[in-house]
Amino acid sequence: MMGSSVGKLQTAVEEIVDEMRGMSERGTVASYIPELACVDTKYFGIAVIESDGNVIVGGDGDVPFSIQSISKVFTLTLALGKVGNRLWTRVGREPSGSPFNSIVQLEREQGIPRNPFINAGAIAVTDLILSGHQPREALGEILRFMQFLADDPTVTIDQEVAASEHRTGFRNAALANYMKSFGVLDNPVDFTLGVYFHHCAIAMSCRQLAMAGRFLAQNGSNPSTGLAVVQPERARRINALMLTCGHYDGSGEFAYRVGLPGKSGVGGGILAVAPGKASIAVWSPGLDTTGNSRLGQIALEKLAKKMGWSIFGA
Numbered sequence: 001m002m003g004s005s006v007g008k009l010q011t012a013v014e015e016i017v018d019e020m021r022g023m024s025e026r027g028t029v030a031s032y033i034p035e036l037a038c039v040d041t042k043y044f045g046i047a048v049i050e051s052d053g054n055v056i057v058g059g060d061g062d063v064p065f066s067i068q069s070i071s072k073v074f075t076l077t078l079a080l081g082k083v084g085n086r087l088w089t090r091v092g093r094e095p096s097g098s099p100f101n102s103i104v105q106l107e108r109e110q111g112i113p114r115n116p117f118i119n120a121g122a123i124a125v126t127d128l129i130l131s132g133h134q135p136r137e138a139l140g141e142i143l144r145f146m147q148f149l150a151d152d153p154t155v156t157i158d159q160e161v162a163a164s165e166h167r168t169g170f171r172n173a174a175l176a177n178y179m180k181s182f183g184v185l186d187n188p189v190d191f192t193l194g195v196y197f198h199h200c201a202i203a204m205s206c207r208q209l210a211m212a213g214r215f216l217a218q219n220g221s222n223p224s225t226g227l228a229v230v231q232p233e234r235a236r237r238i239n240a241l242m243l244t245c246g247h248y249d250g251s252g253e254f255a256y257r258v259g260l261p262g263k264s265g266v267g268g269g270i271l272a273v274a275p276g277k278a279s280i281a282v283w284s285p286g287l288d289t290t291g292n293s294r295l296g297q298i299a300l301e302k303l304a305k306k307m308g309w310s311i312f313g314a
Contacts, residue, residue: 006054012306013046016299017058020044020284027286027294030266035164036066039268041286044295047206048303049214050278053223061206065283066161068265070209071142071199072122073216073242078145079116079125080234087128090184091121095245095252103175111182115245117263120175126196127185135191142199149212151224155204162201169197206269209281213271216242216261217279239273243311250290257301259310270296274309 021044031037045060079087096114098105105114113121130138139157147155165172176189176196185192204212215222220235222228230238242261247254254262260280262272268285270293280303284295304310 006050006056009048009050009054009056009307012303013048013056013058015306016302017044017046019302020059020295020299023295023298025294026284027288029268029285030068030287030291033161033164033168033266035158035161036267036285039065039285041284043268043283043285044299045206045281045283046299046303047210047281048278049210049217049280051218051223051276055207055210057207060283061281063283064158064203064205064208065269065285066158066200066265066267067202067204067209067269068200068267069117069119069122070263070265070269070271071146071202072117072125073238073246073263073271074146074149074212075122075125075129075142075199076116076241077230077234077238078142079128080238081230083128087116087125090124090128091116093241093245095249097249103171103178106175106178111179111184113179113184115241117241117245118248119172120179123172123176123192123196124179124184126199127187127192130187130192130195135195139195139198142195143202146202146204146212149215149222149229150204150208151211152208155202155208157198158201158203161203162198165197165201166194169193172196200265204269206281206283209269209271210279213273213279213281216273217275217277219276236275239275242273247292248290250288250292253290254292254297258297258304259312260300260304261311262300264292264296266291268293268296270300272300274304274307275311277307277309
């Protein structure tokens with residue numbers, strides 16, 4: 001029975017890789033970050049790690065890419081570990097319905113970001129992780145956490161992408177300064193932004209990213225150690241936020257079509273979770289108009305259908 005399940009998944013992944021290779025409409029890369037503007041849209045990678053440890057990797061699934069906002073899942077996890085539910089006095093838990101770098105809601109809502117996955121919310125979360133530390137220490141903690149979850153010490157930060165974001169991150173600087181004016185940020189804006197730009201510039205392959213996401217598919221436990229990364233209730237709540245807020249103002253469409261918690265990044269990656277079943281990472285650099293990987297979303301919709309993994313039923 002196990003063998004047939006593995007065979008079904010292997011076949012599904014191979015079919016999806018073949019189909020994605022033949023797609024002509026591949027979306028547009030994130031040109032506002034110069035280093036990302038250089039990435040070829042020909043790439044498509046996928047990795048699936050099932051709860052029993054079975055690993056299926058297809059296409060360019062071992063090619064590192066800039067995970068960008070997917071890092072926000074892991075900084076949220078770290079911040080909740082540090083301050084618990086006090087985090088929610090700084091950041092909301094509602095979908096934004098606005099672009100990920102919008103400043104409009106901040107003005108209307110007294111500097112409190114709508115959720116931890118839009119840029120303003122992730123900057124506020126980063127500020128909490130930074131408190132009591134030097135920026136280098138905080139960044140080291142984030143990177144070590146990613147390496148630990150991925151069970152891979154080679155996960156690193158792409159310094160060229162980080163520098164590229166630093167040079168052009170004027171909108172993020174505006175968001176951070178605006179929140180600082182409301183007392184939402186405790187640390188110097190330059191320090192918080194430096195850590196934020198660098199953790200968004202972490203480079204990982206689909207295989208590494210799917211490994212790092214396993215605890216969210218396994219009720220909060222890390223299969224490599226058998227120990228809890230977070231309590232089951234917290235894992236469920238992080239998954240809930242990924243489902244409702246993980247794709248910016250395309251979150252509803254992703255939930256409708258794919259039916260899995262997921263978090264996208266403008267590098268073209270998506271981390272998705274089939275609770276109790278699998279951790280999945282896909283990557284295709286071309287984005288749709290909401291800043292989400294065009295082929296990545298299509299691939300995840302096909303995979304969820306083929307495997308019957310939607311949380312809403314087959």
